[in-house]
Every structure is written in structure tokens, then in C-alpha cells.
Amino acid sequence: MKRALFSVSDKTGVVEFAGALVSLGWEIIATGGTMKLLQDSGLKVINISEVTGFPEICDGRVKTLHPKVHGALLGRRDLESHRRQLQENGIEYIDLVCVNLYPFRQTISKPDVTMEDAIENIDIGGPSMLRSAAKNWKDVTVVCNPDDYSTVIEEIKSTGNTTPETRLKLSAKAYTHTAEYDMMIATYMRKQAGLNEKLFLEYDLKQTLRYGENPHQQAKFYASMEKVPYSLATAEQLNGKELSYNNIQDANAALNIVREFDEPFCVGLKHMNPCGAAIGKDVVEAWQKTFEADKVSIFGGIVATNREINKEAAELMKPVFLEIIMAPSFSAEALEVLCTKKNLRLLKVDMNKDTASHTQYVSMNGGLLVQDQDLTTKTVLPEMCVTETKPQDADMADLDFAWHIVKHVKSNAIVVVKNGMTLGVGAGQMNRIGSAEIALKEAAAAFAAKGEDVKKAGLIMASDGFFPFDDCVSLAAEYGVKAIVQPGGSIRDNDSIVKANEHGIAMLFTGMRHFKH
Numbered sequence: 001m002k003r004a005l006f007s008v009s010d011k012t013g014v015v016e017f018a019g020a021l022v023s024l025g026w027e028i029i030a031t032g033g034t035m036k037l038l039q040d041s042g043l044k045v046i047n048i049s050e051v052t053g054f055p056e057i058c059d060g061r062v063k064t065l066h067p068k069v070h071g072a073l074l075g076r077r078d079l080e081s082h083r084r085q086l087q088e089n090g091i092e093y094i095d096l097v098c099v100n101l102y103p104f105r106q107t108i109s110k111p112d113v114t115m116e117d118a119i120e121n122i123d124i125g126g127p128s129m130l131r132s133a134a135k136n137w138k139d140v141t142v143v144c145n146p147d148d149y150s151t152v153i154e155e156i157k158s159t160g161n162t163t164p165e166t167r168l169k170l171s172a173k174a175y176t177h178t179a180e181y182d183m184m185i186a187t188y189m190r191k192q193a194g195l196n197e198k199l200f201l202e203y204d205l206k207q208t209l210r211y212g213e214n215p216h217q218q219a220k221f222y223a224s225m226e227k228v229p230y231s232l233a234t235a236e237q238l239n240g241k242e243l244s245y246n247n248i249q250d251a252n253a254a255l256n257i258v259r260e261f262d263e264p265f266c267v268g269l270k271h272m273n274p275c276g277a278a279i280g281k282d283v284v285e286a287w288q289k290t291f292e293a294d295k296v297s298i299f300g301g302i303v304a305t306n307r308e309i310n311k312e313a314a315e316l317m318k319p320v321f322l323e324i325i326m327a328p329s330f331s332a333e334a335l336e337v338l339c340t341k342k343n344l345r346l347l348k349v350d351m352n353k354d355t356a357s358h359t360q361y362v363s364m365n366g367g368l369l370v371q372d373q374d375l376t377t378k379t380v381l382p383e384m385c386v387t388e389t390k391p392q393d394a395d396m397a398d399l400d401f402a403w404h405i406v407k408h409v410k411s412n413a414i415v416v417v418k419n420g421m422t423l424g425v426g427a428g429q430m431n432r433i434g435s436a437e438i439a440l441k442e443a444a445a446a447f448a449a450k451g452e453d454v455k456k457a458g459l460i461m462a463s464d465g466f467f468p469f470d471d472c473v474s475l476a477a478e479y480g481v482k483a484i485v486q487p488g489g490s491i492r493d494n495d496s497i498v499k500a501n502e503h504g505i506a507m508l509f510t511g512m513r514h515f516k517h
Contacts, residue, residue: 004096064125097133137171240345254304283307402462407514455480466490470499477503
């Protein structure tokens with residue numbers, strides 16, 4: 001008679017799985033809570049102590065660490081010497097192990113967890129049984145995931161045993177399970193001990209992509225085990241074809257901008273940079289201002305908003321060629337409008353604010369850069385002003401808006417805004433004056449198209465880094481900029497302050513830089 005050993009923390013489907021094995025003539029051995037559950041369900045179960053001849057000790061810490069368990073798992077059926085040794089020592093083979101491990105991840109995720117609680121949820125016997133069974137996969141079936149129960153039962157029903165191909169796959173899954181588990185424990189214990197010379201990362205394959213940045217590059221999308229807001233890894237796709245590598249990069253950049261704002265906000269994005277962004281009284285106005293900010297660049301772009309897309313907003317977006325629309329939700333009427341465009345990707349994204357700090361990883365040749373994600377943005381306040389000319393109360397909202405946008409533009413970055421709406425974006429130039437020229441010329445063209453003089457508009461300008469020279473201030477004055485917000489910190493800050501005073505421009509220093517490479 002074949003024997004199966006059960007010891008699971010995740011008891012999903014375990015009664016049905018064990019019951020199916022019993023109906024097929026198997027004996028069931030079990031430990032602790034698993035044994036009680038199976039017995040309470042009417043199944044005949046052998047206590048692990050009956051097999052080992054030794055009681056569970058140390059509050060259950062020691063129960064399966066015994067030669068009659070591991071000999072039964074590791075003994076090779078094809079070696080006469082192994083068979084003889086097991087027989088001499090009264091050890092019966094165990095043909096299947098169903099084990100999953102103590103909930104260490106769930107334990108350390110609790111906000112009030114103590115180190116004592118964490119330690120008690122480090123499984124010892126479970127990983128040992130999994131590794132023993134997985135090592136002897138040619139003879140032993142090892143199951144650690146309830147998703148595999150049905151496959152195992154079907155094969156045993158069909159042939160009396162699992163196939164070698166299935167046992168090999170299950171072995172690999174078991175080693176993956178123990179590797180992930182050990183990595184979690186190592187990471188936790190190293191943090192407690194203050195060690196940081198190793199970095200362990202755990203990601204699951206979410207999607208194999210058609211290609212990477214270009215068609216000749218292969219690519220995959222892996223999701224972190226940590227669930228965080230503003231994440232494509234947990235977004236629900238409601239319409240459209242699969243996301244591409246570039247889609248995911250751009251969409252992630254858009255979500256990072258959206259998380260800056262609490263008021264109704266919308267952003268249009270192309271190639272990792274905002275081409276238009278605006279706040280409004282509602283999602284409709286925010287979208288209209290975003291679209292008006294740059295009708296050309298938004299073609300084929302990505303849109304994200306922090307408010308539900310309603311029917312009116314959907315009808316305004318529909319005529320525009322967009323790759324992706326992201327929102328915390330879509331009304332049923334909006335979906336009816338937008339889902340008629342079969343290729344348009346609609347993503348419902350968790351946009352609940354959190355205060356946790358998140359880590360950013362960037363790969364490089366032969367290495368990995370790690371930093372805290374840039375989630376802190378100062379509110380721009382009147383007392384940050386360093387010039388004789390002071391900002392008007394009416395300009396403070398635009399200064400703060402521009403400052404929250406410019407941090408998400410590739411450095412060197414200059415953003416020009418007015419009335420809660422971007423009018424010009426200068427991104428990624430090799431010198432700051434080049435970015436300023438792009439942004440200011442865009443703004444001027446927008447006013448010229450309406451037959452208006454940009455110099456009378458009273459533009460607001462933001463820079464992600466300090467001005468190394470006063471040339472950006474001089475250029476801003478030519479376009480009638482009335483207030484500038486920047487980090488400050490240049491050895492030539494006074495030159496820019498003097499130039500701003502000459503032109504009656506208010507300039508504010510935040511004291512915080514927001515480079516984005």
C-alpha cells in the first residue's frame with residue numbers, strides 16, 4: 001500500500017486531496033492540525049508519532065526530523081542496498097509528500113509583529129521534508145501547491161502513479177517554494193542583524209511580452225510579491241490588447257505623476273515624459289485641459305487620471321487615438337463608450353494612498369542600483385521666496401502644481417504652466433537652457449495659436465535642478481514669466497536672484513532637487 005505524508009499550513013483543498021488518495025487505496029500519515037482536520041472530516045489518518053515511535057517535542061518544533069521519515073523519503077527504490085537498510089531499520093517508503101510551510105510572510109507583514117512571533121513561524125521540518133522528497137523525485141511525488149492536487153489525482157487514477165515529467169516539475173516547484181521561504185527568512189533576519197551586503201529579490205512572472213523596447217529584444221514582466229498601490233502589476237485590464245514593454249514603462253511613469261495629486265487630475269504621457277497635465281474641478285475639465293495642453297504629442301499617448309472615468313469624459317477621450325487609459329474606476333456607461341475601440345487598453349488601478357517607503361531598482365551591466373523611490377515633494381510656500389519681488393497669492397497654486405510636475409520630467413527639466421495646466425515641457429536636454437527654450441517656445445506657440453501675446457499671460461516656470469547661470473532667468477523674462485520655482489543650491493544662485501530682481505520675477509527655492517535620469 002502506498003503512503004502519503006500530509007503537513008500543511010494552507011489547508012485549501014487538502015481534505016478533498018487526501019480523501020481522493022484514500023479512495024485510491026493510499027494510507028495517510030499526518031501531523032498536528034492537518035491530522036485533526038482530516039480526522040474530523042472522517043478520514044483514517046496515521047499520526048506521525050506512530051511512524052517515528054517518538055512523540056512531538058519542544059512544542060511541536062520537533063516531530064518529522066527523524067530517520068523513519070527522511071529515510072522513507074530519500075531511500076532509492078532502484079538500489080538494493082537502500083532497500084535492505086530501510087528493511088533492517090523497519091522503515092516503510094513514503095511515496096508522496098503534501099507539505100506547505102508556516103505563514104512566515106503573513107506573520108512579518110503584521111504591523112505589530114515581534115521577533116519572537118517571526119521566529120516561531122520559521123518552519124524547519126517542512127522544508128526538510130520538501131527537500132528530501134524533491135531530491136528523490138524519481139520515486140517520490142512532492143506537492144506544495146494546492147493548484148497541483150487535481151493533476152496528481154488524475155494521473156494516479158489513470159496510471160497508478162504520477163508521471164516522471166510531473167514529478168520533476170513538482171520537484172522544481174518544491175525547491176522554488178523552499179528557496180523563496182529561505183530568502184524571506186534571510187532577508188528578515190539580516191535586517192534584524194543590520195546586515196546589508198546581500199540583496200534578495202522575489203518576483204513572479206506576470207506576463208511574457210511580445211518583445212522589449214524593440215522587436216528584436218525579448219522581454220518579460222515580473223511582479224513583486226509586495227502589493228503596492230499605483231502598480232500595473234495588480235491593475236485590472238478591462239479592455240484592449242496586451243500591454244507591451246514600452247506601454248508598461250510609460251504607464252508606470254504616468255501613475256507616478258498621478259499619485260502626486262489629491263484634487264481631480266489628469267496627465268497625458270509620451271516616452272516617459274508628460275506631454276500635458278492639468279487639474280480641474282472634475283475629471284472632465286482635467287481631461288479637457290490636459291488635451292488642450294498639447295493636442296499633437298498626445299496622439300498615441302497614455303492617459304491617467306485619479307478620478308472615475310464617467311460617460312462624458314469617455315465620449316471626449318474616444319475620438320483621440322490613445323494607447324492606454326488608466327483610472328481608479330470606470331462607470332458602466334464609460335465602458336460602453338470606450339470598449340467599442342477594441343485595441344484601447346483600459347486599466348483599473350488601485351490608487352489608494354499609502355505612506356510606506358518603496359524601493360526602486362535599476363539594472364545596469366553586471367549590477368543593480370537601489371534607491372528609495374522619490375515620493376516626497378515639498379509644498380511650495382511663500383516663505384521660500386528669495387527675491388525682492390514676491391509671488392502673488394493667486395500664483396501659489398500654479399507654483400506648487402509646476403513643482404509637482406517637473407519632478408517627473410527627464411532631467412534637465414523645465415515646465416511652464418498657467419491656471420493648473422502645463423503649457424510647455426522641456427525634457428532631457430544636455431543643458432538646462434535648452435530645456436527652457438523648448439518649454440517657453442511651446443507655451444508661446446500655444447498663445448500665438450489663439451492670437452494672444454504670451455508675455456501678457458504671466459507664466460509660471462519650474463526647474464527640477466538649480467540654475468548654474470542666470471541665462472534661464474533672462475530667457476524667462478523674454479517670455480513674460482512672473483514666477484519661478486527651483487531647488488536652489490548653485491554657487492551662482494545670487495546671479496539668478498539678481499537677474500530675477502532686475503525683471504521683477506519672483507523666485508522661490510525649495511531646497512530639494514528632483515533629478516530624473
